[in-house]
């Protein structure tokens with residue numbers, strides 16, 4: 001497998017739990033060397049996938065840590081007047097025995113650390129894949145340092161810039177939505193906690209101006225401190241103490257920001273804070289206070305890109321999951337949940353192969369649902385981005 005992101009690691013955990021041999025090759029030199037975001041909303045799809053792939057004690061750890069906000073998405077105008085409350089879907093049967101609700105929040109790095117737990121012998125860092133060769137019986141992945149790895153199936157879990165997708169499905173395109181996010185963390189101090197309206201302790205809050213300037217505010221509060229929960233439930237995994245925060249992102253079309261991509265990337269965290277303060281000038285004082293609270297070192301820009309859906313393709317022993325095939329705008333908060341769902345579905349398919357099912361039949365069934373569900377969410381996320389931020393629609 002190529003790529004030790006959320007989807008890839010979930011698949012590795014699932015395959016290990018099923019007793020299937022696997023190796024994963026990651027281009028980063030180590031876990032945590034790259035900024036990858038601050039917060040994930042795990043919905044029932046992500047939860048159910050984690051519950052069937054992780055060893056039970058690691059799933060219990062996720063359930064113990066993950067925050068349980070009100071299952072609402074709140075809309076506000078720049079004066080922080082409510083423009084509506086969207087209630088996320090309610091209780092439904094779960095695969096986890098009921099220990100984790102359908103909507104939880106977790107820090108992304110904490111989840112990745114948990115997903116990496118116990119995988120030291122199968123995750124190979126510093127391996128940038130540059131392509132592969134395949135025949136009917138095996139696939140050989142090639143790496144930038146000249147090394148190779150051979151196996152019976154190659155899984156592309158290498159994210160939106162996937163080199164495997166570029167070779168396997170060269171007609172699959174990535175579209176730039178022309179919107180940019182500026183994303184950072186605000187410490188959730190007791191003063192700020194008191195200043196926030198109680199409704200804001202929900203899954204997500206969208207402050208949207210008429211001209212589609214957007215500020216997303218999402219509390220990341222732990223149910224139990226990750227370091228004490230891991231000491232209790234999985235002592236071999238040492239998690240650092242971590243404070244509650246607000247994950248805060250400003251979004252706007254690039255052509256309205258007044259900066260080029262190059263200038264955005266070159267700007268310091270402090271300069272990005274100042275840009276957002278300018279962009280939200282005249283908004284409610286609490287908004288200003290939140291943006292002023294950004295820890296500058298955590299603030300960075302993100303270009304919002306999306307896969308362009310393609311028709312199904314002939315099945316082979318090279319398959320894909322997550323952002324490698326259906327990257328989507330974060331506007332529906334679904335990409336990681338779908339990547340985790342893919343991982344659980346591919347685990348189930350490969351488990352059937354071990355029990356005697358022909359490999360290509362199992363991969364074909366996996367890909368059919370993965371394509372339907374993945375591209376459905378790509379379209380829905382893109383439509384949300386167009387409605388909320390004026391993002392370019394998908395070019396189809």
Ligand SMILES: Cc1cc2nc3c(=O)[nH]c(=O)nc-3n(C[C@H](O)[C@H](O)[C@H](O)COP(=O)(O)OP(=O)(O)OC[C@H]3O[C@@H](n4cnc5c(N)ncnc54)[C@H](O)[C@@H]3O)c2cc1C
Nearest residue numbers: 003005006007027041129158159322323333334335336337
């Ligand atoms: C601001 C923001 C907020 C988001 N919030 C949410 C949310 O709340 N809920 C949600 O469900 N989703 C959310 N998402 C989407 C989510 O982050 C992604 O969909 C998810 O990370 C995809 O997981 P993945 O494993 O497919 O890819 P990734 O997590 O991108 O992992 C890919 C891995 O492959 C490695 N790699 C890449 N190329 C190579 C190569 N050539 N060789 C070897 N390794 C390689 C990378 O280093 C990386 O480790 C958000 C996204 C953004 C930008």
